[in-house]
Amino acid sequence: MQTSLEEDILEDILAIQKDGDTPTLEKIASRLSLPVETILPALERCRDSGLISSNSPSLWTLTKEGRKTAEVIARRHAVLACFLTEKLGLEAEAASREACLLEHDISEETIDALDSFMQSPDRQCRGHGRRHCAHYSESAPLINFSEGETLIVTFVRCPGRHRRLIDLGVIEGEPIIIRRKLHNEAVVISVKGCDIALSPEIASEINARRRI
Amino acid sequence: MTGRLSCALIGNPSVGKSLIFNHLTGLGVEVSNYPGTTVDLMRGNVCFQREIIELVDLPGIYSLEGESEEETLVRGILNRKEVDILIAVLDATHLERNLYLLLQVAEYKIPMVVVLNMVDEAEKFGIEINYDLLSERIGSPVIPTVASEGKNMEAIIDAARANPAIPSISVPYDHHVEAAARSLSKIYGIERSSSLQALVRPEGSDDLADSAQGLGSEIEKRHNMTPHQIIATNRHNFSRALAEEVTELHSRPPRFDLDTILTRSFPGIPILIAIIIGILLLVFTAGAFFEELIVTLIDTYAIEPFLALDLPGLASAVGLSLIIAIQAGMGIAFPYVFIFYLVISIIEDSGYLTRAAFLADRSMHRFGMHGQGIIPMVLGFGCSVPALMSVRLLATRRERIIASILVTMIPCSARTVVISGIVASFIGLAAAFSVYAIVFLLVFATGIVLSKVTPGQQFGMILEMSALRVPRPDMVVKKAWMRLSEFLFIAMPLLLISSVFLGIFEYIGLVSAFQDIITPYSESVLGLPGFAATALLFGILRKEMAFETLAVLAGTADLGSVLSNLQLYIFAVVCVLFIPCISTIAVLIREIGKKWAILVSLYTVALGIIVGALLKIGMT
Numbered sequence: 001m002q003t004s005l006e007e008d009i010l011e012d013i014l015a016i017q018k019d020g021d022t023p024t025l026e027k028i029a030s031r032l033s034l035p036v037e038t039i040l041p042a043l044e045r046c047r048d049s050g051l052i053s054s055n056s057p058s059l060w061t062l063t064k065e066g067r068k069t070a071e072v073i074a075r076r077h078a079v080l081a082c083f084l085t086e087k088l089g090l091e092a093e094a095a096s097r098e099a100c101l102l103e104h105d106i107s108e109e110t111i112d113a114l115d116s117f118m119q120s121p122d123r124q125c126r127g128h129g130r131r132h133c134a135h136y137s138e139s140a141p142l143i144n145f146s147e148g149e150t151l152i153v154t155f156v157r158c159p160g161r162h163r164r165l166i167d168l169g170v171i172e173g174e175p176i177i178i179r180r181k182l183h184n185e186a187v188v189i190s191v192k193g194c195d196i197a198l199s200p201e202i203a204s205e206i207n208a209r210r211r212i
Numbered sequence: 213m214t215g216r217l218s219c220a221l222i223g224n225p226s227v228g229k230s231l232i233f234n235h236l237t238g239l240g241v242e243v244s245n246y247p248g249t250t251v252d253l254m255r256g257n258v259c260f261q262r263e264i265i266e267l268v269d270l271p272g273i274y275s276l277e278g279e280s281e282e283e284t285l286v287r288g289i290l291n292r293k294e295v296d297i298l299i300a301v302l303d304a305t306h307l308e309r310n311l312y313l314l315l316q317v318a319e320y321k322i323p324m325v326v327v328l329n330m331v332d333e334a335e336k337f338g339i340e341i342n343y344d345l346l347s348e349r350i351g352s353p354v355i356p357t358v359a360s361e362g363k364n365m366e367a368i369i370d371a372a373r374a375n376p377a378i379p380s381i382s383v384p385y386d387h388h389v390e391a392a393a394r395s396l397s398k399i400y401g402i403e404r405s406s407s408l409q410a411l412v413r414p415e416g417s418d419d420l421a422d423s424a425q426g427l428g429s430e431i432e433k434r435h436n437m438t439p440h441q442i443i444a445t446n447r448h449n450f451s452r453a454l455a456e457e458v459t460e461l462h463s464r465p466p467r468f469d470l471d472t473i474l475t476r477s478f479p480g481i482p483i484l485i486a487i488i489i490g491i492l493l494l495v496f497t498a499g500a501f502f503e504e505l506i507v508t509l510i511d512t513y514a515i516e517p518f519l520a521l522d523l524p525g526l527a528s529a530v531g532l533s534l535i536i537a538i539q540a541g542m543g544i545a546f547p548y549v550f551i552f553y554l555v556i557s558i559i560e561d562s563g564y565l566t567r568a569a570f571l572a573d574r575s576m577h578r579f580g581m582h583g584q585g586i587i588p589m590v591l592g593f594g595c596s597v598p599a600l601m602s603v604r605l606l607a608t609r610r611e612r613i614i615a616s617i618l619v620t621m622i623p624c625s626a627r628t629v630v631i632s633g634i635v636a637s638f639i640g641l642a643a644a645f646s647v648y649a650i651v652f653l654l655v656f657a658t659g660i661v662l663s664k665v666t667p668g669q670q671f672g673m674i675l676e677m678s679a680l681r682v683p684r685p686d687m688v689v690k691k692a693w694m695r696l697s698e699f700l701f702i703a704m705p706l707l708l709i710s711s712v713f714l715g716i717f718e719y720i721g722l723v724s725a726f727q728d729i730i731t732p733y734s735e736s737v738l739g740l741p742g743f744a745a746t747a748l749l750f751g752i753l754r755k756e757m758a759f760e761t762l763a764v765l766a767g768t769a770d771l772g773s774v775l776s777n778l779q780l781y782i783f784a785v786v787c788v789l790f791i792p793c794i795s796t797i798a799v800l801i802r803e804i805g806k807k808w809a810i811l812v813s814l815y816t817v818a819l820g821i822i823v824g825a826l827l828k829i830g831m832t
Contacts, residue, residue, distance in 0.1 A: 116436065164674045166444045167275035169309060174448070180475045184574040186583075188475060188677060192309040195471070195677035197570040199582055202672030 002051075004104040005042045007073050008032060010051060013062050014070035025058045076103040079115050086118065139209045142178070143185045143200065150177050151208035158205060168196055170206060218266040218294075219372050222286065222317060223301035224310055225272030226563075226678045228329040230254070231359040231687065232301060233269040236369065260369050268295065274676075276316045277412050277440065280607075290320045291406075297372050298324045304334035304341060304356070305679075307459060311451035314350070318379040319405040324352040325371045331356040332363075338462035346458045351380030360684065383450045386442050388434060392427040399423065411439040470680050474567045484571050487564075488590050491555050495548060495594040496625055502547035510539040526719055533715025537707045540754040541700065541795070548595035548625060549699050553692035556591065556602070561683035561691075566675055573673055579618065580663025581611045582673040588615045592622035596792060597699055599624075600799040607673075609804075614662045616804050617812050620792045621655045621819075623648065626755035627788045633759050634784045638772045647785055654789070654819065702802055703795035710794050711753055723749075737821065739828040744775070744783050751787055752794055758787045778831050782824050790820035 002010070012031045016023040025043070029036045043060055046052040051066030062070055077099045084095035139154040153174045156162055162170075169191045170176065180188035185200040198206075221229045237256030254269040270289065271282040278284075289295065300317055302310040307328075318324065328341065347354035353371045357364040385393070389411065396407035400420050410424035411431075428439045435442060474480050514535050523531065559565050569583030576585040584605055591599035599619045606612045623631065636644035717723050723746060731742030738745075743765035751758025762783070766774045775783070791813050792800070800809035 162674070163278050163440065164274065166441060167278060167312070168674070168676070169312070169448055171441070171445050171448055179471070180570075182477055182571075182574070186570065186573050186673075188471075188570065193306050194309055197566065197573075197583070197673065197675045197677055199573050199577075199673035202674055205672075 002046070002049075002069070003042065005039070006046055006051075007069075007104055008100070009039060009042055009046065010062065010066055010070040011073045011077065013052070013060060014067065014074055017062065023060050025060065028060065072108075073103055076106060076111050079111050079118070080106070083114050083118060139207050142187060142189070142198075142203045142206045142208050143181070145178055145208065145210070147178050147181045149210065150175060151210060152176075154207045154209050156206050162202070162205065165202070165206070168192075168194070170196075176208065216264050216266055217296050217373070218268065219297045219299055220268040220270050220289070220295040221299050221301055222270045222313075223272060224274055224303065224306075224313060225676065227272070227301045227303040227310065228357075228359040229269055229272060229301050231684075232299075232327065232329070232357070232365065232368065233267060234687065234690065235359065235362050235365045237267055258369060260373070263373070265369065265372065273313065275313060277409070287409075290317070290322065293320075293322060295322065297376060298322050299327055299368060299372065300324055300352075301327045301329055304328045304331045305337055305339065307334075307339075307341065308451050308455035311454055312447055315381065315383050315447050315451060318350070318381050319408065321378050321403070321405070323376045324350075324379045325368060325376050326350055326352050326354045327368055328354055328356045329359050332358045332361070340460040340462060342458045342460070346454075349381060349454060349458065351378075352376055383447050385446045386435070388431050389439060389442055389446075392424075392431060392439075396420065396424060396427070408443065412443060413440070471567070471677075474564070474680075475570060475677075477571075480567070480571050484568050487559075487568070491552075491559075491590065492593050494555065495551050496628070498551055499547040499594065499625055500629070502551075503543045506542050506546060507539060510535065510542070514539075526716070529715045529719035530712055533711040533713075534708060536715075537704075537711030537753070540711070540757070541704050541707050543754065545696060545700055545703075549598050550692060550696045552591060552594050552598045553695045554688060556587070556598070557688040557691040558683050561681075561688060563678040563680040566677045569673070569675060570677070578663070579659035580614050580666060581606070583675070584673070585611060585615050588619050589622065592619040592624060594625050596620055596622070596624050596796040597703065597799050598695070600796065600803055601695065601699065603803055610666050613804055613808060614659065614666055616800060616808070617662060617815070618655055618659050620796060620800065620812050620816060621651065621658060621789070623651050623788055624755070626793070629756045630751075630759045630787050631784055633756075634762075634771065634780050638780050639777050643777075643781060647781075647788060650785060650823065651788055654823070699795075699799075703798045706794050706798040707753065714750070714753070737828070738782055738786060738824045739832070740779055740783055740786075740824075741775075744779070748783075748787055748790055752791055754795075755787065755793055778828075782827050785827060786820045786824040788820075789816055789823055791817045 013023045029039055047054055052060050053063050054060045080099035080102050081095045084090040177190040179190050187203045188195050188197050223229050236258050256267050258265040258267050270286050273283050276287050300314050343354045355367045393407040410420050411428050414421040414424040431439050572586035573583035588599045588602045603612050603615045631644050631647050727742040727746050730745045734740045734745040747758050747762035750761040763769050
């Protein structure tokens with residue numbers, strides 16, 4: 001079990017690596033707005049528990065294990081930040097700060113429940129899902145993906161109006177392939193081996209994520 | 213009903229139901245309109261060892277739970293157990309998707325024969341299906357067929373006559389759904405299928421709907437999914453598991469996918485435009501040729517001999533009107549309607565139509581329609597009648613109304629004859645094109661306004677791309693022939709009646725009286741002599757007749773000598789916009805109802821007169 005600081009460090013190294021940068025001691029410290037000497041002991045503890053490897057005194061990278069842990073925390077952060085902005089209406093920055101505090105103690109069960117709560121279709125057909133949640137890029141409207149990608153459907157908005165979609169197999173968890181995408185955002189998707197053409201307004205009501 | 217065995221073909225769209233139907237039934241196929249709907253049902257008889265079996269081809273559907281007319285119709289037939297045996301047709305290349313409907317159908321507990329069609333194509337794709345295992349799982353006989361080659365067709369009838377079992381397959385639903393269905397069944401003493409239906413669509417105001425609604429929202433709260441979503445997901449997952457269990461996939465050689473060129477903006481859209489222009493040119497040239505032929509044939513072999521008979525006045529007038537009506541009907545039916553339907557059947561059967569609809573979706577949106585709307589619009593250039601009949605393909609009433617109005621306004625080939633015969637030959641090509649420009653502008657403006665004011669909701673397009681395949685000539689001809697006879701059935705009576713009336717009016721002098729009354733108005737508003745107005749009136753029978761009558765009434769084919777260029781131009785514009793022909797009105801009434809047909813007719817009349825009057829004011 002890591003301390004909050006250790007978790008924050010892992011999360012930040014992951015973020016730096018995702019940006020394509022090399023995580024140096026200074027960069028990690030500046031992201032956390034903490035002095036180098038404060039974080040060094042925590043970094044060393046992480047190295048000792050095999051989450052971080054350090055080839056030189058200034059370069060700290062995540063191990064496979066460390067990456068896994070960091071991703072779990074990053075997901076908690078994303079889900080919480082999204083919940084706070086989308087459902088509770090907090091400002092994005094404030095939500096992110098709050099999320100940083102909450103993410104360390106929250107259980108996976110609660111996170112999962114929150115996640116599925118937000119993924120569940122909006123019955124009143126309003127709003128546009130996660131448009132404010134920049135850091136939660138996993139699930140997005142179908143039209144945000146490009147031709148040839150294999151995706152998993154995460155949800156269909158207003159299921160009552162789109163019975164036909166459900167009958168054709170466009171349901172949560174179903175793998176689909178974007179076969180064609182025109183510049184007007186009309187798409188052809190392949191579901192269960194059948195090609196189905198969708199006009200833009202329908203395509204924008206389907207959310208999906210990349211298949212991992 | 214009759215004591216004979218009745219079977220119904222049921223399945224997804226384009227799985228080969230109609231092909232099987234055609235193979236099994238002989239002559240005497242009857243297309244009937246199911247009461248209260250616009251859905252066509254095909255009924256036919258199968259004679260087998262002196263026993264007659266009635267066979268119905270139900271419309272292709274994806275599910276039994278949708279709101280569409282087809283789904284409601286099929287659901288009703290199954291609920292009332294109107295058929296003894298169901299023949300469920302599955303596409304072997306898309307087994308999983310097809311099983312979804314089969315699982316729903318199985319819940320109705322009607323004896324069933326499963327036909328696994330297109331096994332040859334499945335084989336080509338490397339799909340190997342264990343028929344015995346599938347049959348065991350479903351609990352009904354499974355018959356592999358290749359309908360396109362007529363393979364194994366008799367086995368279907370053998371299986372149907374052998375008292376097939378009620379399918380035993382049943383989807384284990386989520387336990388909350390099962391519990392809700394059980395309690396509904398218990399309380400109201402209904403079957404499981406009815407309970408599930410009530411949960412999926414709690415309709416009506418009876419106790420059952422109320423309880424189902426209550427149970428449904430309870431489930432919805434717990435799962436964050438509607439009962440329909442849960443049930444659909446269970447069925448999909450069950451179909452997947454079943455399909456995986458009975459199929460074995462072998463690697464297959466990659467095949468060239470035509471869709472890489474057909475559905476891309478480039479070269480897809482140029483191809484689409486080329487095909488549309490190709491169809492128009494073909495129908496213009498071939499249609500005009502055959503129309504000419506038919507009109508001349510009737511002229512020489514019917515009208516001239518009839519006139520030579522020199523019958524007494526009234527008989528002559530009525531007889532002549534009848535022949536003219538037949539001439540008008542045949543002149544449209546065979547050259548234009550039939551050729552169009554041939555071409556459209558080819559495009560439909562080849563699977564290209566769905567690609568065209570996909571590509572055209574964007575431009576059709578401006579008019580409040582979806583991609584499918586391109587079909588009637590294109591057809592409209594040839595003849596409004598088949599174009600209006602194809603309006604049925606559109607999903608919502610709103611789209612059907614918009615499309616019908618625009619189609620009525622699009623210059624059909626008959627109106628092109630007027631434009632070319634009057635404007636192009638007496639005034640010039642540029643003027644002829646300007647007539648088109650005026651009409652297109654009005655069509656465009658009307659479309660934009662209609663998309664704003666027409667009542668009804670706009671739904672998006674969800675369209676399955678049917679597989680590309682080479683159409684079968686006999687099926688194409690058969691389809692075209694059936695649609696042609698439908699046209700004759702609708703339009704001929706009206707044509708005959710109106711023509712006879714016009715003939716009698718002319719005989720007793722009403723037409724000249726009309727001309728006397730209309731002349732001052734026609735001269736002051738449109739600047740046209742009275743006889744031109746009478747010619748317009750005859751255009752209602754067949755648009756080219758306006759042109760022909762004008763020449764007859766003017767007493768010369770050289771119209772330029774009796775009318776000024778402006779008068780000719782106004783006449784052509786008014787004639788093109790003015791009231792649709794009788795055949796068109798007949799189809800309008802059938803497709804969108806009397807009220808809208810009258811509104812459309814009045815609108816076009818008003819439009820014609822207003823534009824004509826504006827032209828007169830503007831040009832003088």
